[in-house]
Amino acid sequence: MTPAFVDAHHYSETVLGHIAEPHNVGAIERPDAVGRGTNPSCGDEVTLYLRFEGERVAEAKMEILGCGAITASMSALTDMAGGKTAEELMAITPEQIAEHLGGLPRHKRHCAQLAQRVLRDALKDRA
Amino acid sequence: MKRVYLDHNATTPVRPEVAEAMRPFLGALFGNPNSIHGFGREARAAVEEARARAAALIGAAEPEEILFTSGGTESDNLALRGALAAAGGSGHILTSAVEHHAVLDTCKALESGKIRVTCLPPDKAGRVTAGAVAGALRPDTRLVSVMWGNNEVGTLQPVGEIAALCRERGVPFHTDAVQALGKVPMNVRELGVDFLSASAHKINGPKGAGFLYVRTGARLAPLLTGGGQERDLRSGTENVPGIVGLGEACRLAREEGPAQARALAALRERLESAVCERIPDVVVNGGAAERLPGTSNLSFIGAEGETLLIRLDLEGIAVSTGSACSAGSTEPSHVLVAMGLSLEALRGSLRFSLGWGSTEEDVGRVLDVLPEAVRRVRAMAPKPEARR
Structure with missing residues (x-):
């Protein structure tokens, strides 16, 4: 299995793909939950929108102003969130986000962590 | 695409002329320039030709003022560490906050109870003025190091004015000219620069070669000791192919720069x-x-x-x-x-x-x-x- 965080300077092809064409970009008009996050050290700004149908996520979208790793992390997170319950979303870890991307450089760990924080912020918003 | x-x-692409000039030294002309025999003499002649070309590009008075190194980082380290060591290993270094890490991190590594460092802040355009340097000089300043051209934004520093000021105050002046070399006219003799760092791979030469200009009379201690090459200031068998490439790149830069x-x-x-x-x-x-x-x-x-x-x-x-x-x-x-x-x-x-x-x-x-x-x-x- 690919390790979540790798000693690499460069991004994997999967990460590059997400940066070139991030998934689920934009806002949801009537979201059930909105999470926001910034990374003060580098200035990344992220917004996550979730729409639920019953107990499960029907739509996840995001807006992003940040580096390649946070763009890819959010893109991956919106893919991973689909169909999950709030409880399942709470269980998503930065490692799983990085694994979904085929590994992130170790010095970008904080980007996957920011994605998780934004997700939890959204779930708090819904609660 | x-x-x-x-x-x-x-970094820059190696020009074909440079690669061509280097090629024989990766083949038949493999001699050690320090050997007495014919193989050695061929290599020595090539190294000295390269030295003359580097000297000509920066307006050095003598080819011997050029010391070949492995590149810009080594040249910066040799200038800073070598000048401070030659000055007794204590005193003050005056530099700028926009220097390359090869200068800044070396200053940081040198900073101790005996060595103090001042980093001058630049203005909004990245400039450090001679006036600011004058204001920060101390009686125990042993070296001023201000880069010629900045690698990130390209800002050119008033090295002529700073060199003149340093000369007047009797303080050695080093400039990291890695980015400026070949792009702006240089005459170290006229300006009164004591040390100047340069790198081959920024001027379409090979990686792993560079030089430090050391004005005749400027005091410097070596970092590397051993066989006594480069006037006892940089021991180690010369990187002949790299030096030949550097020389050719300097020739091209002088002609076409x-x-x-x-x-x-x-x-x-x-x-x-x-x-x-x-x-x-x-x-x-x-x-x-x-x-x-x-x-x-x-x-x-x-x-x-x-x-x-x-x-x-x-x-x-x-x-x-x-x-x-x-x-x-x-x-x-x-x-x-x-x-x-x-x-x-x-x-x-x-x-x-x-x-x-x-x-x-x-x-x-x-x-x-x-x-x-x-x-x-x-x-x-x-x-x-x-x-x-």
Whole structure:
């Protein structure tokens, strides 16, 4: 299995793909939950929108102003969130986000962590 | 897809003339220049020819004032550590906050109870004035080190004025000229520079070769001891192929540098004016200063440098960025921070550096791709009302 965080300077092809064409970009008009996050050290700004149908996520979208790793992390997170319950979303870890991307450089760990924080912020918003 | 390389401040392509000049020294001419026999003499002749070419490019009085090293970083280390050691291993170093890490981190490593360092802040364009240097000199200042041209924004420092001031005060002056070499006229003898660092791979030569100019009479202690090569100041068998490549690159830079600098300045001007015309909210970092001809550091407000870099890369265009979102502690470009850029401008900075081989067509490709890349990255950003 690919390790979540790798000693690499460069991004994997999967990460590059997400940066070139991030998934689920934009806002949801009537979201059930909105999470926001910034990374003060580098200035990344992220917004996550979730729409639920019953107990499960029907739509996840995001807006992003940040580096390649946070763009890819959010893109991956919106893919991973689909169909999950709030409880399942709470269980998503930065490692799983990085694994979904085929590994992130170790010095970008904080980007996957920011994605998780934004997700939890959204779930708090819904609660 | 034709690739466009606009990252010449990182490294440059080896010119075919340089590779050709090096080739025999990777083959039949393998001798050790320190050997007495014919093989050694051939190699020695080539090394000394390269030394003369390097000396000619910077206006050194004597070829012997050139010491071959492994590159800019070693040259900077040798100048700083060697000059301080020769001065007794204690005292004050005066430098600027926009130096390359090879200077800044060496100063940091030297800083101790016996050695103190002052880093002069630049103005908004990245300039350090001779007046500021004069104001910060101390009776125990043993070395002033201010770079000639900045690698990130291209700002040229008033090295002539600073050198004159240092001469007047009797303080040795070092300049890291790695980026400026071959791009601006240089005459170390007239300016009164004591030490000057240079690197081959920034002037279309090979990696792993460079030199330190040491003015006759300037005091320097070696870092490397051993066989006593390079006037006992840099032991180790000379990197003959690298030195020959460096020499050829210096020859080409001397012959073609002035015309190339004019052409690059014109290309840079075209790039900047067209980018500013086609893309809103662009800041030209260092634009108020005199700059290296091929360097353009632009901030795209509301966008992020690394994602722009990757989008350009996917279109085959290579540039670099001063925005480095890395593990918490790592700052973005220390140069842009020292220049006082806003967080927005820091985040959205890209460096385009042109060089030998750059064409109108290359600039045209950037103009075809960049506006859409910036538009897309900006469009993904959280809307102001959604931001906290």
